[in-house]
Amino acid sequence: MGLKPLLSLIVFLPLIAAVALAAVPRVGDTVARRTWVAVAAVDLGLIAVVWARYDTPPPGELAFAERAAWIPGVNSSYHVGVDGFSLPLVAMTAVIFLACAVYALRERHRPRAHAALLLFLQSVSLGLFVAADLILFFVFFDLSIVGMYFVIAGWGHGNRAHSALKFFLYTFLGSLALLVGFIGLYVAATPHTFDMAQLAATPPLQGRPVAGGLVLAAILLGLAVKTPTVPFHTWLPPAHTDAPAVGSAVLAGVLLKMGTYGFVRIAMPMLPQAWRAWAWVIIVVGVVSVLYGALVALAQSNVKRMIAYTSVNHMGYIVLAVGVAGLVAADTAQARGVAVAGAVTQMVSHGLITGALFLLAGVLRDRAGTYDMRDFGGLAAPAPAFAVLFAVGAFASLGLPAFSGFIAEFQIFTGSVAAAPVTAVAVLGILISAALFLRALQRVFTGDTTGRSIGFADLRARELWSVGPLLLLSLLIGVLPRPLLDVVEPAAHAVIGLLGR
C-alpha cells in the first residue's frame, strides 16, 4: 500500500517542477534545461516501477487506483488508475517528453519558460491518460490545448500566431462537443455520475438508440477533431509546420493519442449499443482517413506537412480498427480483439516514430531554415548520421517489419480483414506510404549535393540521443512485442466483451 500515491506523484511531479521553474526567478537557463531533463528522467523511472509491478487488473478495475472526493455535488471525483490501454500510453508519453527535454538542451529562446511550459504539458498529458473520471479527463484535455497553444505561439515560426489560434479554436470547439457528450452520459446515468468505471460497468442509454446516437455523435465529433480524422484534420498541417520541433513531437506523439485513446477508454465501453449501430460510419471514416492522408502526403513537398498528413493516415488505421471492433459477431471476437490490440500498439508506435521524425525535421530547419524538399539534394554526403536516422524513421513509419509499426499494422489489417473483408482496401495505405517516404528520401538525401545541403552540419550529440532512443524503442517493440502486447491484449479483449452488451 506504500505505492498508493505513485500515479499522482508521476502526474504532478512535472507540474511541481514547472511551478518551481516559473516561480523562482533566479534559475539560470542551463539549470532550467537540465532540471527538465532530470525531472523527465525521474518520471520515466517511476513509470518503469509501475510497469514492473503492474499486474493486469480484474475486468472493470484499474491498477494503482487512487480516489479522492473532488466535486461531490455532481459525483465527480479525483479518480486515477492504469490498465492495458493507459499504461503503454503513459510510458510512451514519458519517453517522448524525455526525448524532447534532451533535444531542447540547446534551446536559446526563453529556455526557463520553455521548460516550465513543457513540464506543465507533460503533467497534463499523463493526467489525461490515467484519468478515470470524465470531468478530470476533460480538464486535462482542455489544458493540453491551452499548453500547446502557447508552445506554438511562443516558440513557433512562420505564421505561428495564425496556426496556433486555428489549432486552439478548432480543437477547443471539438472539446466543447466532447463536454456536451459527457454531460449527456452524466444525465442519462442512474445515479448521475462522471465516474468512468461506473459508466462502463452499467452503460447508460442502452436501448435508447436516438439519445445514444446523439451522445455518441457529440463524443465522436470531439475526439475526431483531436485525433484528427478526415475531414476535421485541417488544423494539423499548419500547426505542425509552424510549431517548434519539440512542439510537433509532443503534438503528434502525445496529443493526437488523446483522441484515439478516448475511443477505447470512453466511447466504446460506455456506449456499446450506439457504437455497434454506427460502426460502419466509423470504419468508413477510418478507411477514408487512411487513403486520403496517404495520398495528400504523397503530394507534399514540405517535409513537415508530409509527416503531418502521414499522421492522418496512421490515425486512420486506429479508427478503422476500433470501428471494426463494433461489428459484433460471435465468430469474429478473436479477430476484433486483434484489431483493437493493433490499434493500441499503433498509438504507441506512432508516438515513437513520428516523434522521432518531427525532431529530425526540426534539424532541417535548424540548419537550413526550410522544410522544403526541393531545397535539398544529396544530403547523405554532408550528414550521414542524419540520413541514416531519417531513413530508419521513414522505414519504421512505412510499417517495415522489425519496427513497431509493423506489429501494429499487421494486427490491424489481419483483425479488420478477418472481421470485415472489404476493409482490405486500407492496405493500399502502406503502399502509398512506402512510395511517399522513399520519394522523400530520394529527393532530400540522394543524388548530387546541392542547395541547402551544402555545408549542412551532421547530427549533434543531443539530437542523436533524443531521436536514437525513440527509434531504438520502436525496433525493440518490433522485434520483441510480447512485453507490450502482454499488457495490451487483455484490455483489448475485455473491451470487445464490453461492446457485446
Add this chain to the structure above:
Amino acid sequence: MSQLAQAALWSLVALPAVAGTLLATNRRAERAAAPVSLAVAAASVVLSVVVAVSRPTVAVPFMAGVDFALTVDGLAALLAPMLAVVTLLVLTAAAGEIRRSQARFHGLMLLFAASAALTVTAATLPTLLFAWEIMGAASYALIGFWWRDAERVSGGLTAFVTTRSADLGLYVAAGAALAGGAGLTLADLPHSSPGWRHVTAAGILAAALGKAAQLPFSFWLSRAMAGPSPVSALLHSAAMVAMGGYLLLRVQPLLAATGWAAPAAMWVGGLTALLLGAVAVAQRDVKQLLAASTAAQLGFVVMAAGAGTVAGGAAQLVAHAATKALLFLAAGAWLTALGTTQLIGLRGVVGRWRIVGWSATAGALALAGIAPLSLWATKDAVLARVLEQSPGLYAIGLAASALSAAYAGKLLVVIWGRGPRRGDGDQAEAGRVTGLQQAPLVILAVGAAYAGLLALPPVGAVLARAVGQPGGFHASAVELAVSAVLALAVLLLVANRRVPEPRWALRWLGLEAAVRVLVVRPTLRCAEALARFDDHFLDRGVELVSAGALRLAGRTGRIDDQWLDGTVERLAAGARRLGQLARRPQTGQLHQYYLQAVVVLVAAVVVLVVWG
C-alpha cells in the same frame, strides 16, 4: 543435441542479422567489414548444414495469437545450405570487387541474407511476412547502394514499391487465414474454411509472383540491375527472386486445395518463361539479358509449384541459383575490368580472363539446357509433370526452353567471338580481375554443371522423399532426349545466324511504361488533386466558417449598435420630445388654461356622444 540444433536455427538468422545491422550502421568498421562478413557467412554455412541434418523447430509467442516460428523441413533443408553457400561465395567475390563503403555494403548484404534465411525457415505467416518485407527493404538499399546516382536509387524505389504492392497480398492472406479458422501456420493453411482459403491462396500467390518477378511484375527486375553486380548475383540466385518461387513450392498444398490457384500459377509461370525468354533474347546488355532470363527460369519453378512437383521446382531453384550467381559474378568481373556490361564490349573476353571465361561458359551452357548440365535435367523434371496436365502448356514450356538456349547462345557467341585487336599497351591498361573474384566462380561452375543430379534418378529419389513427394520425378528418356536435342539445335542455329531483337521485347514488353501510365501517373495526379482539395476546399471551408463567424459577430455588433441601441436612443429622444411638447401648454396665462379646459370638455362631450 536438439537444444544445440535449436540454437543453431536461431543463430542461422540472428547471427547475420545482428552482424549486418552493426556493420551497416557503424562507419568505423570499414576495415573489419569484409573479414567479419566472410566469417559470419562461413559460420552460416556450418549452421545451415547443422540445421539441415537435425531439422529443428523453434517458436516464441509473437502476436495475434500466432508464434514467431522457424522450422526446417525437407525443402528448407535443401535450400538453407544452398542459400548460405551462395551467400558466402558472392560475399567472397564482393570482397574483391567492392572497395568503397565496405561496411555498409557487407552489412546490408548480411541483412539481406538473414531475411532470406528467415524466409526459408518461416513456419507461420507473420514470420514469413516479417522476413519478406525486410528482404524487400534490404534490396532497396542494395540496388540504390551508389546513392549519389539518382537513377540507381530510383531503381531501388521501383523494386521496393513494386514488390510491396504484391506483398499486400500477404497482409490480406493473413486476415483471411485468421478468419478461416485453421490458424496462421503455413502448413495448416490448406485446412482453413473453403471460402477464406481462396482469399489466402490468392494473396500468397500475388506476393510470390511479385518477388519472383513473374508477369505482370517482371519489370522491377530490369531496374534492379542498377545495383552492384554482387547484389544482382545474390538477389537473382538465392535471395529475393528465388524466394518468390520458393514460397509457392512451400504452399503448394494450399494452391492445389483451391482448385484454381495451381493452374493459374502454372500458366503465369509458363507465360513468363516464354515472354521473358523472348525479352532476354532481345537484350544488348549482359546484365539485362541475365535479368530477363532469371524471370524466365523462375517461371519454370512457378510452373513446378502449379503442376505439383515440389522436388522438381526445388531442383530447378538450386540449379538456377548456382548458374545465375556464377554468371552475374562473371559479369561483375568483366564490368570492373572493362567498365562495360554491353554485349558489344564483351567480345572475346574468354581469351583475356580464362578462369572467368571458362566458368561463365559452363554457366551459359547450363542455362542453355545443354545435356548433361544442370538446368537441362531440372527443367525437364518440371515439364514432364506439366505434360501430364496440359500438353499445350508443355509446348509453351518447350518453346521457352528453346528461347533459353537462344539467349544463352547469344551470350556465348559474344564472349567467344573474335575480340578487337589491340596493341600491348591496351592489354596493360585493361583492369585486373582479382583472385577473390575468380575462386567462387569455379565452385559455382561445378555447381552449375552437376546440380542436375538432384533431378536424376538416384539423388532425385532421395530429394523427392525429403520434400514429401516420393517418386516425384517423371521425366522419361524421350522427353530428356527431345529437350537435349532441341537445346543443341537452337544453340547451333544461334552460333551461325544473327538473333532477332524485337523492340517490344527490348523494352521488357513495355510493362514499366504501362504501369507508369496506368497506375503511377493517375495516382500522383489524384494525390495532387486531393492536396488541392484539402487546401482550397476543406481548409478554406474551415477558414471561411471562422471568417463567417467573425463577420457574423461584426454584423451582430452593428445590429447591437444601430438597431437595439438606436431604438433605445430613439425612444429616449421621442420621450424627450414628448416632454418638450408637454411643456408647451404650460404658458402660465389663465385665459389660455380656460381655453384648454373648454377644448378638453368639448372633446369629452363629443367622445361621450359618439360612443355613448
